[in-house]
Amino acid sequence: xxxxxxxxxxxxxxxxxxxxxxxxxxxxxxxxxxxxxxxxxxxxxxxxxxxxxxxxxxxxxxxxxxxxxxxxxxxxxxxxxxxxxxxxxxxxxxxxxxxxxxxxxxxxxxxxxxxxxxxxxxxxxxxxxxxxxxxxxxxxxxxxxxxxxxxxxxxxxxxxxxxxxxxxxxxxxxxxxxxxxxxxxxxxxxxxxxxxxxxxxxxxxxxxxxxxxxxxxxxxxxxxxxxxxxxxxxxxxxxxxxxxxxxxxxxxxxxxxxxxxxxxxxxxxxxxx
Amino acid sequence: xxxxxxxxxxxxxxxxxxxxxxxxxxxxxxxxxxxxxxxxxxxxxxxxxxxxxxxxxxxxxxxxxxxxxxxxxxxxxxxxxxxxxxxxxxxxxxxxxxxxxxxxxxxxxxxxxxxxxxxxxxxxxxxxxxxxxxxxxxxxxxxxxxxxxxxxxxxxxxxxxxxxxxxxxxxxxxxxxxxxxxxxxxxxxxxxxxxxxxxxxxxxxxxxxxxxxxxxxxxxxxxxxxxxxxxxxxxxxxxxxxxxxxxxxxxxxxxxxxxxxxxxxxxxxxxxx
Amino acid sequence: xxxxxxxxxxxxxxxxxxxxxxxxxxxxxxxxxxxxxxxxxxxxxxxxxxxxxxxxxxxxxxxxxxxxxxxxxxxxxxxxxxxxxxxxxxxxxxxxxxxxxxxxxxxxxxxxxxxxxxxxxxxxxxxxxxxxxxxxxxxxxxxxxxxxxxxxxxxxxxxxxxxxxxxxxxxxxxxxxxxxxxxxxxxxxxxxxxxxxxxxxxxxxxxxxxxxxxxxxxxxxxxxxxxxxxxxxxxxxxxxxxxxxxxxxxxxxxxxxxxxxxxxxxxxxxxxx
Numbered sequence: 001x002x003x004x005x006x007x008x009x010x011x012x013x014x015x016x017x018x019x020x021x022x023x024x025x026x027x028x029x030x031x032x033x034x035x036x037x038x039x040x041x042x043x044x045x046x047x048x049x050x051x052x053x054x055x056x057x058x059x060x061x062x063x064x065x066x067x068x069x070x071x072x073x074x075x076x077x078x079x080x081x082x083x084x085x086x087x088x089x090x091x092x093x094x095x096x097x098x099x100x101x102x103x104x105x106x107x108x109x110x111x112x113x114x115x116x117x118x119x120x121x122x123x124x125x126x127x128x129x130x131x132x133x134x135x136x137x138x139x140x141x142x143x144x145x146x147x148x149x150x151x152x153x154x155x156x157x158x159x160x161x162x163x164x165x166x167x168x169x170x171x172x173x174x175x176x177x178x179x180x181x182x183x184x185x186x187x188x189x190x191x192x193x194x195x196x197x198x199x200x201x202x203x204x205x206x207x208x209x210x211x212x213x214x215x216x217x218x219x220x221x222x223x224x225x226x227x228x229x230x231x232x233x234x235x236x237x238x239x240x241x242x243x244x245x246x247x248x249x250x251x252x253x254x255x256x257x258x259x260x261x262x263x264x265x266x267x268x269x270x271x272x273x
Numbered sequence: 274x275x276x277x278x279x280x281x282x283x284x285x286x287x288x289x290x291x292x293x294x295x296x297x298x299x300x301x302x303x304x305x306x307x308x309x310x311x312x313x314x315x316x317x318x319x320x321x322x323x324x325x326x327x328x329x330x331x332x333x334x335x336x337x338x339x340x341x342x343x344x345x346x347x348x349x350x351x352x353x354x355x356x357x358x359x360x361x362x363x364x365x366x367x368x369x370x371x372x373x374x375x376x377x378x379x380x381x382x383x384x385x386x387x388x389x390x391x392x393x394x395x396x397x398x399x400x401x402x403x404x405x406x407x408x409x410x411x412x413x414x415x416x417x418x419x420x421x422x423x424x425x426x427x428x429x430x431x432x433x434x435x436x437x438x439x440x441x442x443x444x445x446x447x448x449x450x451x452x453x454x455x456x457x458x459x460x461x462x463x464x465x466x467x468x469x470x471x472x473x474x475x476x477x478x479x480x481x482x483x484x485x486x487x488x489x490x491x492x493x494x495x496x497x498x499x500x501x502x503x504x505x506x507x508x509x510x511x512x513x514x515x516x517x518x519x520x521x522x523x524x525x526x527x528x529x530x531x532x533x534x535x536x537x538x539x540x541x542x543x544x545x546x
Numbered sequence: 547x548x549x550x551x552x553x554x555x556x557x558x559x560x561x562x563x564x565x566x567x568x569x570x571x572x573x574x575x576x577x578x579x580x581x582x583x584x585x586x587x588x589x590x591x592x593x594x595x596x597x598x599x600x601x602x603x604x605x606x607x608x609x610x611x612x613x614x615x616x617x618x619x620x621x622x623x624x625x626x627x628x629x630x631x632x633x634x635x636x637x638x639x640x641x642x643x644x645x646x647x648x649x650x651x652x653x654x655x656x657x658x659x660x661x662x663x664x665x666x667x668x669x670x671x672x673x674x675x676x677x678x679x680x681x682x683x684x685x686x687x688x689x690x691x692x693x694x695x696x697x698x699x700x701x702x703x704x705x706x707x708x709x710x711x712x713x714x715x716x717x718x719x720x721x722x723x724x725x726x727x728x729x730x731x732x733x734x735x736x737x738x739x740x741x742x743x744x745x746x747x748x749x750x751x752x753x754x755x756x757x758x759x760x761x762x763x764x765x766x767x768x769x770x771x772x773x774x775x776x777x778x779x780x781x782x783x784x785x786x787x788x789x790x791x792x793x794x795x796x797x798x799x800x801x802x803x804x805x806x807x808x809x810x811x812x813x814x815x816x817x818x819x
Contacts, residue, residue, distance in 0.1 A: 022295040022568040023575055023587050029296055029469035034518050039469065040366065040409050041296050044339035050370035066590035066614065068339065093586065097596035136586050194803070196575035196585065238515055242784055244803025245580050246796040250519040257467070257517025295568040302569055302742035307791050312742065313639065313682050314569050317612035323643035341612065511788055523792040530740070530790025 002223040003265035005213050010036040010261070014211035017055040017080075018204055019043050019073050021063025021092065024197025027249065028061075028204040034256035035227070037208035043069045048076040057085050057211030059204050062103055063092035063136070070103055077111035086114035086210040086217065090203035093136050094118065095125030105129060108163065114210050115221045117168040117203045120144050120152065127159050137193070144171040153182045153273055166221045168206065170199060174229070176222040183222035185270045187229025189236040194245045198252070202228045205256075226268035231255035233267070275496040276538035278486050283309040283534070287484035290328040290353075291477055292316050292346050294336025294365065297470025300522065301334075304474040307529035308500070310481035316342045321349040330358050330484030332477050335376055336365035336409070343376055350384035359387035359483040359490065363476035366409050367391065368398030378402060381436065387483050388494045390441040390476045393417050393425065400432045410466070417444040426455045426546055439494045441479065443472060447502070449495040456495035458543045460502025462509040467518045471525070475501045478529075499541035504528035506540070548769040549811035551759050556582040556807070560757035563601040563626075564750055565589045565619050567609025567638065570743025573795065574607075574750040580802035581773070583754035589615045594622040603631050603757030605750050608649055609638035609682070616649055623657035632660035632756040632763065636749035639682045640664065641671030651675060654709065660756050661767045663714040663749045666690050666698065673705045683739070690717040699728045699819055712767045714752065716745060720775070722768040729768035731816045733775025735782040740791045744798070748774045751802075772814035777801035779813070 015038045020028055025041060032039040042051035045068070052058055058080040060073045080087045089111075091104040104126055108116070116126065119138035144152045153175055160167040161179035169175045174185040192198045206224040213220035235251030243251075288311045293301055298314060305312040315324035318341070325331055331353040333346045353360045362384075364377035377399055381389070389399065392411035417425045426448055433440040434452035442448045447458040465471045479497040486493035508524035516524075561584045566574055571587060578585040588597035591614070598604055604626040606619045626633045635657075637650035650672055654662070662672065665684035690698045699721055706713040707725035715721045720731040738744045752770040759766035781797030789797075 021587070023571050023585075025296050026299060026469060026572060030519055030522065033467045033469060038410060039296075040369070041294070041337055042366075042370070043337065044372060046340075047338070047370050047372040050372070051366075054369055064587055064589065065593070067592075068341075068614075093588075093597075096586070096600055097588070097593050099590060099593040099596070137584060194579045196572060196579060234515075242780075242797070242800060242804065244800030246576055246799035246803070249576065250523065250796065251515070253519035254515060254517030257519070258515065298569050299572060299742060303792055303795065306740045306742060311683060312569075313642070314567070314610055315639075315643070316610065317645060319613075320611070320643050320645040323645070324639075327642055341614075507788075523796065524788070526792035527788060527790030530792070531788065 003261040005223040006261040008212040012212045014056040016207045017058045020061035024200040027197045031201040043072045045072040048072040049079045052076040052079045057207045059088045059207040061090040088207040089113045089116045091122045094122045113165045115166040174225045178218040182273045187269045189232040191248045192232045195249045230267040276534040278496040279534040281485040285485045287329040289480045290331045293334035297473040300470045301477040316345045318345040321345040322352045325349040325352045330480045332361045332480040334363040361480040362386045362389045364395045367395045386438045387490045388439040447498045451491040455546045460542045462505040464521045465505045468522045503540040549807040551769040552807040554758040558758045560602040562753045563604045566607035570746040573743045577747040589618045591618040594618040595625045598622040598625045603753045605634045605753040607636040634753040635659045635662045637668045640668045659711045660763045661712040720771045724764040728819045731771045733815045735778040737794045738778045741795045776813040
């Protein structure tokens with residue numbers, strides 16, 4: 001199934017509007033190009049609404065939100081909802097500050113998201129309305145491991161049901177659920193947590209996958225999570241003793257550029273619960 | 274002739290003020306350094322005017338324009354015009370939204386540009402006052418190929434005459450004309466369209482080349498287009514089976530760092546019509 | 547001593563808040579991750595104050611300052627001062643425009659900095675209240691060489707005494723002083739001046755080192771300067787004939803990812819005056 005999903009991305013070349021942070025925006029653009037999609041960035045409120053109209057999907061990432069970009073997120077999100085375009089939310093740092101938490105909650109209240117992707121601390125913040133996020137990384141106490149996976153799956157499933165949204169919680173094990181089935185994904189490599197923006201790239205990628213597979217948001221989001229992790233594995237194998245996080249970042253995007261639908265189907269490492 | 278033009282860039286190290294988008298700004302800065310120029314970025318209106326005064330040239334790129342940066346573009350452009358500094362416009366996404374189209378048209382009306390560089394859809398938008406740009410890439414229907422090259426050259430030449438500006442239309446074949454001679458450039462590689470910001474980098478590079486060769490804007494712009502394409506070819510030859518668009522991006526900048534005036538002279542692939 | 551300092555960075559993983567320019571922000575984030583620290587970027591005034599409270603240290607870089615980010619710098623800096631967090635200033639382009647010079651001077655007047663790191667032209671501007679900075683690079687007339695090192699050390703020492711701040715002047719020879727001892731550092735490679743943001747990365751790195759070594763700001767800043775230069779040397783040795791500034795940029799960050807406390811201790815090339 002993931003083979004067909006990825007073929008749709010490569011074949012349809014979805015145009016994805018990104019309202020995203022300025023830290024990792026270049027990597028998000030190159031990741032979208034690597035998977036066969038096209039990126040366009042616009043965060044002026046007036047411009048963002050019109051640009052969203054041209055695109056097939058939208059990703060909203062609050063990593064460096066400010067008073068100018070928040071209205072752009074809301075306005076573009078509403079326009080995308082009107083048009084039936086899938087919208088992906090990356091609630092970067094929700095729980096770390098009131099502005100981030102409140103903005104994320106307001107976005108969820110006013111917009112309909114196809115997928116929300118974040119680390120466990122961010123997702124817990126969205127569920128509870130407050131959190132203990134330590135910066136932009138998951139709180140150690142929260143991290144999803146094999147030991148607490150059952151609880152995390154139940155939590156994600158419950159949130160997905162309540163919000164009517166696919167929830168993707170990423171970490172050592174990733175969980176993607178629409179409230180029914182839950183994909184538990186074990187692709188990836190530890191180096192990914194030492195590279196800025198692998199989460200942001202995954203959110204952009206998810207928007208591309210969901211946009212090219214409108215009838216299958218759950219499977220498309222799970223395929224994007226597997227694809228990103230698989231590229232991390234490919235990048236890790238390519239690393240020499242001189243390579244560090246900067247080269248690994250490039251290798252992950254390179255791996256996506258080279259990934260084929262068949263290789264994704266074969267390399268995807270997940271179980272459905 | 275291109276040898277001397279590039280020697281002037283390396284020898285004079287022009288300081289280029291960039292008011293550019295936050296997606297590809299880092300690559301633009303490294304590309305300017307790679308060719309021997311120096312970049313400085315300033316987009317606060319107050320700051321931009323003064324910084325332009327220090328520099329030799331200015332590039333205005335509307336890729337992520339907003340209500341704060343538009344006044345900076347206009348004010349810095351006017352100051353650069355007063356000082357006789359060459360100004361290059363990259364009308365990213367003109368035709369894709371009213372804000373982009375209107376801003377590009379207003380910039381052309383209020384400022385004197387040495388060079389305008391864009392894809393064919395963007396340039397057509399500037400010519401007609403409206404367009405069909407699909408995001409930030411050229412519309413398929415518009416693309417310049419060997420089959421429609423004659424018509425594209427005539428179109429670019431007419432626009433160059435009407436605006437008194439060197440027009441650089443980049444695509445599979447690039448056209449650079451001042452309304453008289455037209456350089457048709459065949460350097461480049463297909464991977465460049467899968468890398469975010471190769472167009473933005475070329476616009477910044479063009480500003481450096483024109484700034485270091487004030488008496489020859491047409492030849493300087495054509496040399497920049499050839500140099501960028503030649504670096505794309507070098508990068509492509511360097512790519513292994515594991516490399517994708519991220520590594521190719523680095524290799525293009527690396528190739529510019531290593532490019533010599535003699536190699537540019539020898540590798541430039543163009544005809545003059 | 548530098549071994550222990552770097553072990554503290556790796557062991558404590560300080561969370562560093564960066565209010566920095568959008569040109570080099572991605573490299574700053576990856577450099578912080580490479581050294582074992584964690585970055586978080588927030589430049590909305592409301593958000594910045596709260597995010598600073600979560601972090602251990604703050605770096606303020608004025609490379610692309612604007613009317614929205616200046617209040618964020620002041621507000622976050624005051625909060626960091628209240629909390630006793632070290633704050634590092636990178637006065638990018640001070641002397642190049644009134645907005646940059648005035649902002650840098652105002653920041654120094656209103657905030658208490660642990661370290662100020664810049665090139666000699668920027669630091670002279672802070673000392674005199676005006677300058678001759680040519681863009682973002684040091685003015686040739688100002689550059690620190692072996693010939694004028696004594697004078698530069700005296701100048702830096704005097705400024706450090708007057709401001710009660712560790713002053714780090716970086717160039718061919720780097721000087722780090724608290725007004726008493728002065729570390730003269732000879733690590734580094736010439737390619738670093740052809741890469742955008744090596745100075746910005748060093749400022750972020752310095753914030754991480756000082757945050758993890760609160761009782762030794764002078765030694766921590768000197769260790770960061772040595773570590774950055776040492777990584778430049780490693781990167782240079784790794785360069786092939788095809789590599790240029792883009793790959794060198796990646797290799798420097800990679801080298802930091804691989805650098806060990808013992809290798810830093812052994813490779814640091816400095817004298818104390």
